[in-house]
Amino acid sequence: GAVVSQHPSWVICKSGTSVKIECRSLDFQATTMFWYRQFPKQSLMLMATSNEGSKATYEQGVEKDKFLINHASLTLSTLTVTSAHPEDSSFYICSARALGDVNQPQHFGDGTRLSIL
Amino acid sequence: EDQVTQSPEALRLQEGESSSLNCSYTVSGLRGLFWYRQDPGKGPEFLFTLYSAGEEKEKERLKATLTKKESFLHITAPKPEDSATYLCAVQRGGYNKLIFGAGTRLAVHP
Numbered sequence: 001g002a003v004v005s006q007h008p009s010w011v012i013c014k015s016g017t018s019v020k021i022e023c024r025s026l027d028f029q030a031t032t033m034f035w036y037r038q039f040p041k042q043s044l045m046l047m048a049t050s051n052e053g054s055k056a057t058y059e060q061g062v063e064k065d066k067f068l069i070n071h072a073s074l075t076l077s078t079l080t081v082t083s084a085h086p087e088d089s090s091f092y093i094c095s096a097r098a099l100g101d102v103n104q105p106q107h108f109g110d111g112t113r114l115s116i117l
Numbered sequence: 118e119d120q121v122t123q124s125p126e127a128l129r130l131q132e133g134e135s136s137s138l139n140c141s142y143t144v145s146g147l148r149g150l151f152w153y154r155q156d157p158g159k160g161p162e163f164l165f166t167l168y169s170a171g172e173e174k175e176k177e178r179l180k181a182t183l184t185k186k187e188s189f190l191h192i193t194a195p196k197p198e199d200s201a202t203y204l205c206a207v208q209r210g211g212y213n214k215l216i217f218g219a220g221t222r223l224a225v226h227p
Binding site: 006032093095103106109 | 148149151153158159160161162163166168204213214215217218219220222
């Protein structure tokens with residue numbers, strides 16, 4: 001149980017392209033999903049918290065116009081990196097928490113490796 | 118400010134050589150402390166949640182313990198397949214988000 005699917009697993013694209021990443025909770029409903037960024041040999045840095053049906057909450061220093069988040073249903077959140085540049089290259093990971101209990105752990109997808117040329 | 122510090126940064130063990138990983142934390146009103154395992158190129162895999170000092174949880178060769186200032190992940194007779202990065206994270210009461218430590222990279226050699 002508690003499976004989170006993230007797609008695509010890797011993307012290589014040219015500078016200036018916009019890239020959309022999907023995060024789905026497959027066997028549970030998630031009111032809240034989270035988007036993280038991870039650099040090599042570093043820990044996860046929270047970018048934003050995504051709440052179903054409302055605007056995402058972004059962490060300090062994260063550009064909301066650059067990283068667009070949509071959480072349209074209880075099983076799907078998307079992150080769009082707009083006009084991506086080489087400095088946006090990173091490993092992006094989403095997580096989801098089951099509906100109802102804030103003490104439930106976050107369950108993570110397998111990440112998306114984004115490379116901008 | 119909430120903070121999580123993990124030590125050591127990296128640990129190399131021989132198969133069967135038991136050891137412990139440390140997670141020291143400062144947080145105002147701990148709601149929960151979480152341990153995850155992360156394999157290269159993958160997302161973190163949930164292991165344990167600990168809620169209060171004195172609590173212990175076990176899963177196969179892993180045992181997690183919690184005090185008011187730190188948590189330990191004990192690995193008994195590790196196998197090569199236990200090689201991974203182990204991440205510790207805390208959640209403050211009233212908040213949704215997790216604060217992660219930098220992780221401990223564990224390598225178990227046959």
